[in-house]
Amino acid sequence: MEVGKDDRLILLTNDDGLYAAGLRTLLEVMEEFGKIVLVSTMESQSGMSQALTVKTPLRVKLLEENERRRVYACNGTPTDSIKLAVNQLLDRKPDFVVSGINHGANASVSVLYSGTMAAALEGCLYGICSVGFSLNSFSPTADFAVCKDYIRIVMKNLAAEPLPQGICLNVNIPAVDAGSIKGIMICRQSKGNWKEEFEKRKDPMGKTYYWLTGFFNNHEPEAVDTDEWALANNYVSVVPVTVDMTAHGYIDTLRKRFGK
């Protein structure tokens, strides 16, 4: 028996805050797939990675409730939002955790810093089929509508068959007009890092402070199977992401190094 839309419970969050345009677009599409519980923060939480709030208490406020959706504001991180929802706000485990649409790409090593992807990883740790969506644009006027069809394609695929335990999806969508997108490309996380990451300034008291800034350095611009290549070539990148950070291929060598 196919699980119908009315039986599905979908937990949404993001890291750009409750009033972010990307979240509104995601909510609109996800209501085609099931009942929604949305938990997010009033302010943006970009770059929060999988941070937890351990030193201050968390608070949650129900902002909106009807037959199709419940919307909560919380004062924690995206990971806190998922944990609170699963542990305290929901009567049952949701069928999906969906996070985004992030304002800016989360390709390559950005997955490590991303609050959006951390929420998906958190869902994944609870054994829930989870996915994070991001649009490759930091423009304040970015148009998230181009994401809609690709969110539908991904969610229909996941609704037909969930992901295996411990794996979630990192979906990045090029910020071009819909007609220019060449389709979905399954790929791997590109190797890279960030460079020249601080701007040094003086405050009015003459004291030094720093702003985080910098640019991304792709270590393998020639590789054609990476998320960076996909985005640069107008493909929607889909990377399966694992919660297992073990470098399995290095275990044997490490055993030899330590004489084990």
Add this chain to the structure above:
Amino acid sequence: MEVGKDDRLILLTNDDGLYAAGLRTLLEVMEEFGKIVLVSTMESQSGMSQALTVKTPLRVKLLEENERRRVYACNGTPTDSIKLAVNQLLDRKPDFVVSGINHGANASVSVLYSGTMAAALEGCLYGICSVGFSLNSFSPTADFAVCKDYIRIVMKNLAAEPLPQGICLNVNIPAVDAGSIKGIMICRQSKGNWKEEFEKRKDPMGKTYYWLTGFFNNHEPEAVDTDEWALANNYVSVVPVTVDMTAHGYIDTLRKRFGK
């Protein structure tokens, strides 16, 4: 030519703050290996994962300087500390990033939330040989001295031959007396998650708030090649950790699912 102690530059940090006992023990041992630049925060930053400070400026204060060490306080996360040091405070790339000793284990999926391990991952992203150390005890009177010999063993190994690009080490040390430790075990990250994660309370105004709490649920207590097993059996667990979160083994299946 072997690189001597006097030529080595070692960047230290932690997520328990500058006055944490674990950091002091780490500093003491690491001074045997080279010159130290220590950058950390005044307050603890536990559970900060690889969070970045993007909305407020960062400040750094030089607290101590002599021929063997420089100590800075910074107002950011462990990841900010590493980024700031590499980009602004150091004249050259350090030979090692060493983080810890964390007060509490960072085995299994705790690697995803750990500020200690995030700092090691950050060093790794800069192409620096990096390692995080943690002691498996939350006791306020935990004795970090038991870690010293194992830190020496690991650092001598890394000094002889650095790790490959993109891989760092997650080292967890049992909190037992030195004679009870059976040695080092190279292992993989155990599968698990956290359960019953919140305590619900009422404040004096009658409003609900939540404290993060919960306990770890090991999904594979029988497996003998995991960090959880190693710690439970009085071994020092050493897990090679990769910055590549791609589930490589699932790419082909995902391509079939999406008809690519």
